[in-house]
Amino acid sequence: MEIVFILAILFYLTSAAGYFAFLFLQKALLHRSGYFLLLAGFMCHTATIIYGFVSSGHMPVSNMHGTLSLAAWTIAGMFLVVQYKINIRILGIIAAPLVTLIMIVTTLLTNEPSQTASIFKNFWLIAHVVVIFIGEASFALACGLGVLYLIQENSIKTKKHRFFFKRLPSLDLLDSTGYVCIVVGFTMLTIGLITGFVYAKSIWGRFWSWDPKEVWSGITWLFYAALLHERLTVGWRGRRSAIMAIIGFGVLLFTFLGVNLFLEGHHKDFTKI
Amino acid sequence: MADIVLLGINHNTAPVEVRECIAFSPEESETAIQSLHRNPSIKEVLLFSTCNRVEVLLVTENKSRAIESTKNFIAEYNKIPLTRFKDALYIHEGDEAVRHLFRVASSLDSMVLGEPQILGQVKDAYRVATSSKTSGVILNRLLHRAFFVAKRIRTETGIGDRAVSISYAAVELGRKIFGTLEEKTILLVGAGEMAELAVEHLIQNRVGNIYVANRTFENGVALAKRFNGNAIRFEEISGSLEFVDIIISSTGSPDFVITREQVKAVIRIRRNRPLFFIDIAVPRDIDPDVNRLTNSYVYDIDDLRGIIDENIEDRQREAIKGERIVDEAVIHFRTWYESLDVVPTIVALRNKLESIAEAEVKKTLQSNKIPPTSTEAIHKMAHSLINKILHDPTIFLKQNGMLKDKSLYIDTVRKLFKLDE
Numbered sequence: 061m062e063i064v065f066i067l068a069i070l071f072y073l074t075s076a077a078g079y080f081a082f083l084f085l086q087k088a089l090l091h092r093s094g095y096f097l098l099l100a101g102f103m104c105h106t107a108t109i110i111y112g113f114v115s116s117g118h119m120p121v122s123n124m125h126g127t128l129s130l131a132a133w134t135i136a137g138m139f140l141v142v143q144y145k146i147n148i149r150i151l152g153i154i155a156a157p158l159v160t161l162i163m164i165v166t167t168l169l170t171n172e173p174s175q176t177a178s179i180f181k182n183f184w185l186i187a188h189v190v191v192i193f194i195g196e197a198s199f200a201l202a203c204g205l206g207v208l209y210l211i212q213e214n215s216i217k218t219k220k221h222r223f224f225f226k227r228l229p230s231l232d233l234l235d236s237t238g239y240v241c242i243v244v245g246f247t248m249l250t251i252g253l254i255t256g257f258v259y260a261k262s263i264w265g266r267f268w269s270w271d272p273k274e275v276w277s278g279i280t281w282l283f284y285a286a287l288l289h290e291r292l293t294v295g296w297r298g299r300r301s302a303i304m305a306i307i308g309f310g311v312l313l314f315t316f317l318g319v320n321l322f323l324e325g326h327h328k329d330f331t332k333i
Numbered sequence: 334m335a336d337i338v339l340l341g342i343n344h345n346t347a348p349v350e351v352r353e354c355i356a357f358s359p360e361e362s363e364t365a366i367q368s369l370h371r372n373p374s375i376k377e378v379l380l381f382s383t384c385n386r387v388e389v390l391l392v393t394e395n396k397s398r399a400i401e402s403t404k405n406f407i408a409e410y411n412k413i414p415l416t417r418f419k420d421a422l423y424i425h426e427g428d429e430a431v432r433h434l435f436r437v438a439s440s441l442d443s444m445v446l447g448e449p450q451i452l453g454q455v456k457d458a459y460r461v462a463t464s465s466k467t468s469g470v471i472l473n474r475l476l477h478r479a480f481f482v483a484k485r486i487r488t489e490t491g492i493g494d495r496a497v498s499i500s501y502a503a504v505e506l507g508r509k510i511f512g513t514l515e516e517k518t519i520l521l522v523g524a525g526e527m528a529e530l531a532v533e534h535l536i537q538n539r540v541g542n543i544y545v546a547n548r549t550f551e552n553g554v555a556l557a558k559r560f561n562g563n564a565i566r567f568e569e570i571s572g573s574l575e576f577v578d579i580i581i582s583s584t585g586s587p588d589f590v591i592t593r594e595q596v597k598a599v600i601r602i603r604r605n606r607p608l609f610f611i612d613i614a615v616p617r618d619i620d621p622d623v624n625r626l627t628n629s630y631v632y633d634i635d636d637l638r639g640i641i642d643e644n645i646e647d648r649q650r651e652a653i654k655g656e657r658i659v660d661e662a663v664i665h666f667r668t669w670y671e672s673l674d675v676v677p678t679i680v681a682l683r684n685k686l687e688s689i690a691e692a693e694v695k696k697t698l699q700s701n702k703i704p705p706t707s708t709e710a711i712h713k714m715a716h717s718l719i720n721k722i723l724h725d726p727t728i729f730l731k732q733n734g735m736l737k738d739k740s741l742y743i744d745t746v747r748k749l750f751k752l753d754e
Contacts, residue, residue, distance in 0.1 A: 212509070217624060217630065219636045221640055221643060225509065230511060231511075231607065232510065232511050232512035232513075233512045295605040295606065296605060297604075297605045297606070297628070298605060298627060299627050299628065300627065
């Protein structure tokens with residue numbers, strides 16, 4: 061399976077290269093090949109994850125290697141879906157290199173199977189992990205779209221129409237796609253938290269235990285809830301929404317990795333190096 | 334062998350006073366090519382006339398005669414002395430004529446580089462020529478190549494990509510902000526040719542309601558009627574900012590017509606939906622500080638000009654790629670054109686038959702038990718068969734003063750025997 065994993069990385073890498081070439085040369089063939097290479101990488105990656113699941117009998121998230129790999133996999137998957145639905149080609153410029161980067165980091169980490177594997181068999185836990193990862197991948201894309209929005213807005217505001225103006229899509233498309241990503245992400249995060257509570261109740265007998273991970277997840281949830289609330293009530297969109305999507309992702313990253321690395325908590329297997 | 338000749342004048346060689354004198358209307362060009370075609374030295378002819386150019390494309394067996402009579406014809410037809418346009422006239426022959434046609438059709442020779450209309454005009458001219466039966470094998474092939482080249486340049490280079498007029502630049506910007514312009518509401522403040530042109534381009538992009546505000550309400554009503562929109566009073570501009578998306582302003586006002594405070598006041602009511610201001614007026618109508626507000630974008634006339642200059646540079650860069658495609662196509666066409674010569678065609682025909690015969694003889698010798706002594710005889714027989722078969726066609730093709738159009742027969746032979754593949 062090691063070889064398939066490396067194959068997946070190679071596909072991701074060539075896909076990223078394809079998208080970069082597309083950024084400069086603007087040939088439709090390049091982004092199409094970027095897309096299909098990413099799809100091929102995703103397939104190989106899926107195979108390794110299924111293999112990992114079947115051979116060990118639990119979700120492959122018992123260490124940092126597995127966690128990052130799953131994160132990259134969901135980002136790739138979310139991107140494929142968004143690109144297929146909305147056809148926002150330029151997003152590949154962010155998604156493909158991001159996935160590649162995460163995958164390369166995973167290869168630097170050892171993949172030692174964890175001893176505490178037995179808890180990863182619970183249905184609620186599996187649902188919790190899968191849903192949370194999809195949500196996080198959506199937020200990652202929303203952050204990427206926010207960055208693209210700011211670049212494009214800047215080129216329109218400053219009236220410098222060189223490189224990016226021609227290559228990036230309209231502000232409206234970037235903004236509305238980012239919004240869709242945040243809505244999906246928020247929905248998934250909410251479901252993920254609920255399944256987490258149910259699982260916590262079934263294992264520890266209580267829904268909430270003031271664990272740092274829980275607290276930070278709550279903060280992240282509140283942050284995105286505020287963002288959506290403002291959008292729906294006073295119509296926060298465009299620049300402010302883009303900046304918030306980027307900051308929100310920063311908070312999310314801290315919750316996802318920072319809490320485990322700097323604070324203590326009951327998700328620590330997750331990021332065992 | 335026939336020659337391809339092109340005579341013409343264009344915006345670079347002749348001023349408008351001369352061009353308008355020898356311009357042909359569509360009806361005129363039809364009668365003109367018919368009378369030119371009656372000239373015995375001209376075998377095929379096509380004429381196209383636009384406001385920037387008049388070009389006559391000829392296929393002739395007698396170059397100098399055809400050129401002379403065409404020049405005289407243009408002078409006589411338009412009733413002006415030859416001396417008035419003689420210096421402006423350019424004459425291209427052979428490859429140069431082909432290259433010129435390709436460049437014209439793909440808009441590399443246009444006043445506005447990359448403008449899309451010229452291809453349609455060439456197509457119309459060709460349609461007239463085919464319906465008047467003044468085009469033949471060579472022009473048919475040449476024009477189809479020209480259309481192909483033009484299309485290829487349009488898709489493979491960015492020659493027509495970016496806006497090079499103020500109003501198109503505004504539309505392009507609008508698209509980068511709003512994605513689609515459909516159902517966007519427009520407010521036109523003041524009046525003016527450029528502003529009205531911009532509104533028309535927006536209408537072509539299926540925008541929604543159009544409002545017109547003018548200091549003189551009556552003028553506003555008249556203009557609104559033209560655009561199928563609504564007139565509002567000048568004092569209502571502030572209020573209208575709540576629901577319009579694109580504002581085009583072109584008034585003679587010495588002060589700002591729309592200030593930062595006015596726009597700031599409506600942002601919340603608009604729920605942050607973007608506002609795009611196009612300020613064509615000098616002095617400016619819209620406070621440039623509006624551009625600093627969130628989701629508000631202001632472009633004044635200089636900004637738009639700046640974009641156009643950049644876009645023209647882009648087109649010029651893309652035109653270099655276009656020239657390369659033209660060069661390629663000229664070589665391609667020359668290869669075909671030279672093949673229309675008799676000798677290469679006969680040689681190609683013979684080669685084709687010989688290769689068939691050789692293959693078949695080889696097959697026969699392999700599959701049947703033919704004694705080695707007979708192989709020589711079989712080869713000989715195949716060879717003399719070819720000679721006998723080719724005898725009459727060769728004489729026919731070589732015949733001097735062949736009826737009508739030699740290239741037609743050569744082309745047919747090449748097609749019948751697939752000699753070009």
